[in-house]
Amino acid sequence: MRRPPFVLYAGAAIVAALGACALLAPWIAPYPPNAVDSGMAFAPPSATHWAGADGLGRDVFSRIVHGARPSLLSAVGIVAIGLGGGALIGALAALIGGATEQIVMRVTEIVMALPGLVIALALTAALGPSLVNLTLALGVLSIPFYVRLVRGETLTLRERGFVKAARAMGAGPLWLAVRHIAPNLAPVLAVYGTMGLSGAVLAASALSFVGLGAQPPMAEWGALIFDGSQTLLTEWWVAVFPGIAVALSALGFNLLGDGLRDWLDPRGDA
Amino acid sequence: MSTRVVRLAQRAGFSAVVLLSVTAITFAILALSPSDPARLLAGPQATEAAVAQLRVRLGLDQPLWAQYGAYLARVLSGDFGVSVQTGRPVLEEIAARAPATIELMTSALIVAAAIAIPLGVWAARRRGGWPDHVVRAVSVASISMPGFWLGMLLVLLFYRELGWLPANGRFGGVEPGGPTGILLIDTLAAGDAAGFIDALAHLALPVAALAIADIGALARLVRAQTLSVLSADYMRMARASGLSEGEAVRHHAMRNVLTPLVPILALSLAQMLYGSVVIETTFGWPGVGAYVVQAIFALDYPVILGFALIASIAYVAFNLAADIAQSVLDPRIQEAV
Numbered sequence: 001m002r003r004p005p006f007v008l009y010a011g012a013a014i015v016a017a018l019g020a021c022a023l024l025a026p027w028i029a030p031y032p033p034n035a036v037d038s039g040m041a042f043a044p045p046s047a048t049h050w051a052g053a054d055g056l057g058r059d060v061f062s063r064i065v066h067g068a069r070p071s072l073l074s075a076v077g078i079v080a081i082g083l084g085g086g087a088l089i090g091a092l093a094a095l096i097g098g099a100t101e102q103i104v105m106r107v108t109e110i111v112m113a114l115p116g117l118v119i120a121l122a123l124t125a126a127l128g129p130s131l132v133n134l135t136l137a138l139g140v141l142s143i144p145f146y147v148r149l150v151r152g153e154t155l156t157l158r159e160r161g162f163v164k165a166a167r168a169m170g171a172g173p174l175w176l177a178v179r180h181i182a183p184n185l186a187p188v189l190a191v192y193g194t195m196g197l198s199g200a201v202l203a204a205s206a207l208s209f210v211g212l213g214a215q216p217p218m219a220e221w222g223a224l225i226f227d228g229s230q231t232l233l234t235e236w237w238v239a240v241f242p243g244i245a246v247a248l249s250a251l252g253f254n255l256l257g258d259g260l261r262d263w264l265d266p267r268g269d270a
Numbered sequence: 271m272s273t274r275v276v277r278l279a280q281r282a283g284f285s286a287v288v289l290l291s292v293t294a295i296t297f298a299i300l301a302l303s304p305s306d307p308a309r310l311l312a313g314p315q316a317t318e319a320a321v322a323q324l325r326v327r328l329g330l331d332q333p334l335w336a337q338y339g340a341y342l343a344r345v346l347s348g349d350f351g352v353s354v355q356t357g358r359p360v361l362e363e364i365a366a367r368a369p370a371t372i373e374l375m376t377s378a379l380i381v382a383a384a385i386a387i388p389l390g391v392w393a394a395r396r397r398g399g400w401p402d403h404v405v406r407a408v409s410v411a412s413i414s415m416p417g418f419w420l421g422m423l424l425v426l427l428f429y430r431e432l433g434w435l436p437a438n439g440r441f442g443g444v445e446p447g448g449p450t451g452i453l454l455i456d457t458l459a460a461g462d463a464a465g466f467i468d469a470l471a472h473l474a475l476p477v478a479a480l481a482i483a484d485i486g487a488l489a490r491l492v493r494a495q496t497l498s499v500l501s502a503d504y505m506r507m508a509r510a511s512g513l514s515e516g517e518a519v520r521h522h523a524m525r526n527v528l529t530p531l532v533p534i535l536a537l538s539l540a541q542m543l544y545g546s547v548v549i550e551t552t553f554g555w556p557g558v559g560a561y562v563v564q565a566i567f568a569l570d571y572p573v574i575l576g577f578a579l580i581a582s583i584a585y586v587a588f589n590l591a592a593d594i595a596q597s598v599l600d601p602r603i604q605e606a607v
Contacts, residue, residue, distance in 0.1 A: 113288045115585045117544035119295060122578035125566050126303035202416055202483075206548045209418055210563045225419055229552065232422055233430055240426070243419030250414035258410065 008259025011194075014252030018245075022068035029062035033219040042235045052237035054227060060238055063219040064245050070220040072249065074135040074213070075200035081139025083193050086146020087185070091177035093147070094154035105151070108144040116141040117203060124212045131204075131220060134213040138203055142196065153188060154181050187264040195257035198250045205246045221246045274597060285590045292582040296575045297341050301334065303571045350579060351572030355565070360576035364558055369451025370440055371550070371557035375542045377454075377473055378480035379535060386485045390492025391527065394500060395519065405489055412486030417545055421479030421552040428475060438554040440472050441465075476553040480545050484538045491534055492527065499526045529600045536585075536592040543581045 021028055030050075037057035045052040051060035093104040120137040127133035154177075157163055163180050171179075208214050208222025209229075216223065221242045228239025308325040309316075316324075325331055329340055344350075350360040393405035429437035436442065440453060446465055448456025454473070457465035499505065500523060508518040550559035558577060565573035 109284075110288050110291045113284075113586060113589065114292060114295075114582050115540040115543050117540070118547075118578050118581045118585075121544065121547065121562075121566075122296065122299050122574050123302075125569070125574045126299040126571065128304065129566070198414060202414075205416055206418060206544075210548055210551060211567050225416075225422075229422060232425065236422075236426055236430075239419070239422055243416060243422070246416045246419060247414055250416070251410065254410050254414050 002263065004263045005259050007255045008263055011252050011254070011256030011259050014248060015256055018068055018072060018249050018252060021065050022072050025066045025069060029059070029065040031059040031062040033063045033066035034058060034217050035062075042231070042238075044235075045237055051241040052235070054238045055231065055235075060224075060241055063224055064221070064242050067219040067221045067224055067242065067245065070131055070214055070218060071201065071205065071222070071245070074131050074204045074220075075197050075249075077135040078139040078142060078200040078204065079193050079196045081136065082142030083146050083189060083196065085140075086143040087150045087182070087189060088177065089143065090147040090150030090152075091154045091181045091185075092173050094151045094158060095173040095176050095181070101151075104147065108147045111141070111144040112148070120203075121207060121210075121212065124207060129212045129215065131208070131214045131218070134204060134207050138200065138207070142200075146192070149188070149192060150181075150185060153185055157181055157184055187260075191257055191261045191264065194253050194260060198253035198257065201246060201249050201253065278594060278597065281590060281593055285586050288586050289583060292579060292586075293342055293345055294338065296579045297338050299578075300341075300571060300575055301337075345579065350576040353565070353573050354570045355568050355573070360572050361580075363561065363573065364576060364580055367556060367558045367561050370555060371546055371559060373440075373452045373454065374473065374476055374480065374550070374555060374557060375539065375546055377477045378484070378542055378545075379538060381477055382481040382484040382488055382538065383531075383535065385481070386488035387492050387528070387531070389485070389489040391496050391519070391524075393489070393493045394496035395515075397497065402493075405493065409486035409489050412482050412489075415482050417479045417483050418548040418552045420482055421475065421549055424475045424478055425553075435474050436472050437475060440469065440556060442468050442472070476549050476555055479552065480542060480549045483545065484541055487541075488531075488534070488538065492531065495530055496523065496527050499523045502526075529596060532596045532599065533589070533592045536589045539588055540585055543585060 026032075035058060037053070040049065040053045040057035041055055043049050043053040043057070049059050049061065051064065053059055054063070089104060093101040117138075120134075120141045123137040123141070124134045127137065157180075163176060166176060166180055204213060205220075205222030205225070208220050209226045211226070214220030214223040216227075224242035225239050225246070228235070228237070228242065232239050306321075308321050308328055308330055312321045312324050329337060332340075348361060350364075352358065353360055353363055356363065389405050389408065393402045396402055425437040428435040445453065446456060446460065446462065448460065450456055453469035454466065457463075457469055500519075505518055505522060508522045509515065513521070546555075546557065547559035547562055549555070550557045551563045554560065562574060562577045564570075565577070
């Protein structure tokens with residue numbers, strides 16, 4: 001196998017750093033995320049508060065570090081639901097074939113013809129604004145994309161010798177999907193899943209920004225940006241620094257996905 | 271010709287099925303939502319008995335499929351419900367704010383295409399060279415950028431620091447009335463140069479924030495499309511007959527690069543329908559998106575779902591129009607959707 005491209009290392013480094021923030025937040029952040037200190041209200045960035053403090057005197061840097069947990073967890077949840085559900089449905093549809101496949105693909109087509117994020121927005125509002133409901137809504141609405149991808153890939157795998165052999169030995173669709181299709185699709189799913197994480201971080205933070213996701217006082221990046229947007233012109237740091245975390249994680253996942261694709265599939269040039 | 275008509279009829283039929291599904295989805299979401307229309311209408315002081323009576327009158331005691339039938343009939347007659355906050359019909363409220371959003375989205379779509387198409391073609395023509403790398407870097411940066419946050423950075427730079435551009439609203443002072451509600455067109459039609467410039471200045475920052483994510487995605491697609499066109503036989507033929515590379519690209523390649531982009535621009539619209547919700551909030555843009563965010567904070571379900579329904583209808587209609595436009599532009603397209 002070729003040497004991995006540079007962007008793969010760059011992306012992996014960014015993602016690893018953010019993952020470390022999420023896992024080790026209490027040890028990295030200098031303050032607890034919700035420690036109120038009225039004396040420090042709207043303190044500008046300084047040696048004690050690297051990214052300044054918000055209106056309640058909470059340390060913005062600490063809130064960003066702790067915010068990595070809900071923000072990245074919801075992104076992972078969105079992709080896990082979309083990719084996991086989509087891959088299973090797509091592979092089973094292709095393996096079962098017939099009317100089942102037709103129905104699944106028609107439904108997929110219909111859902112893909114809708115403005116998904118707008119529907120996700122309405123669905124989250126109806127379920128009740130919270131980060132969990134937001135993750136569910138965005139996850140479910142991303143299922144059709146993965147169904148189409150995995151069904152297409154499975155259709156070609158279906159005709160390969162090892163799948164036909166397993167089928168001749170009496171393997172059912174579920175067994176085939178899990179034991180024979182999934183391992184062969186792992187590289188493709190790794191690429192699309194990683195890029196999906198980038199979109200998920202952006203979508204989740206945007207919907208949290210408009211009040212559909214994390215509710216106060218939870219330190220989630222989109223909610224932090226909304227918090228800071230109220231006093232943007234006077235205390236810019238409250239909104240600007242959490243945005244860097246969102247942009248950086250989206251960039252990290254995109255670079256990692258790009259790098260993985262170049263590395264695993266050198267013919268692809270999109 | 272006849273295959274094309276059949277194809278378009280199939281396409282229109284599919285759009286109708288999609289629209290029917292949208293109503294089913296919004297109805298299901300409404301049924302899921304914790305709001306009780308009877309309680310909302312009767313007010314918090316009403317007795318349980320009065321609410322129950324109202325529930326019967328509104329048909330809320332009927333089975334779900336019957337309620338869906340009634341809902342569908344209302345939607346088809348243009349009744350999208352009544353805003354809980356203002357008591358006015360949702361359709362009226364959204365229509366009043368639609369021109370502001372249409373102006374914002376159309377401008378962003380034009381700006382995104384005007385930047386992304388030359389970038390993509392440039393990258394493809396210099397494949398592997400430094401322009402290709404620059405465009406790739408720009409694309410990755412743009413698709414990783416949270417637009418609403420970029421909007422704030424632009425406000426800080428161009429409004430707070432430099433004072434060059436306004437950061438809030440569509441117009442300085444009272445909006446000039448006009449037949450279309452699109453300020454750029456109305457001021458131009460009225461010969462109001464100062465007003466036109468003012469409207470343009472107010473558009474600049476929100477358009478930049480809304481267009482950014484699309485530029486990267488679009489530039490990538492244009493690059494891929496241009497690469498496939500550049501290696502086509504008719505391009506080899508054009509070069510062999512003595513045209514310079516530039517002439518060959520202008521006269522033979524561009525049309526085939528641009529035509530497939532028509533349906534892709536429709537996909538960009540989906541991104542912008544949702545992006546406008548967030549961006550309008552950042553910039554206090556008095557459009558549908560900012561209105562929906564207010565409705566979200568007030569949990570005004572009829573407005574949220576009315577928006578989802580109307581946005582979906584607009585999106586499906588735009589997609590259908592884009593498909594028809596493409597099949598007119600490119601007569602080779604005959605395969606079923």
